[in-house]
Amino acid sequence: MGVGTPQDLLAGVGMGYDMFDCVLPTRNARNGGAFTSEGRVAIKRAAYARDERPLDPRCDCRCCTIFSRAYLRHLHQSGEILAARALTEHNLYFYARLMREAQAAIASGTYRTFAAYVTKMIDDGERAEMENKINVV
Secondary structure, three states: OOOOOHHHHHHHHHOOOOOOOOOHHHHHHHOOEEEEOOEEEEOOOHHHOOOOOEOOOOOOOHHHHHOEHHHHHHHHHOOOHHHHHHHHHHHHHHHHHHHHHHHHHHHHOOHHHHHHHHHHHHHHHHHHHHHHHHHHO
16 A cells, blocks of 8 residues: 555566556546646646646647647546546556556666656656646745
C-alpha cells in the first residue's frame, strides 16, 4: 500500500520488483489528476482554462493527440464522464509506457541513468507546477 507514483515504481524496479497493483492512476484520473512526463497535472486548476497544449507533449495516447488541457478542464468542470475516461486512458498509457521504457533501459544496461533522468524530469515539473500554483492564486 502507498506505492504507486511513477517515482515509486521506478524505485521498486530498481530494487528488483517487477509487479505492481495500484489504483492511483485511475483514482487520480477520476478526480482530475494526470501523470505526465513533466509531473502531475491537476486539470481542474483555472490556469488550464485556456491552455491549448496537449496534456503531455511527450505522449502519443489518444487523449493527448485529440484533447487540449482547456477542453479536458471544461469536461471535468462540467462533470462529463469523458473527462474521467480520457484521463484514465492517459494515465494507464503513461504507466505502461514508463514500464516499457524501464524494461528497455534494463535490457540496455542503462536503468540507473534512465530512472534518475525520469525522476528528475517529473520532480522538476512538479516543482514548477507548485510554483505556478502559488503565483496564480
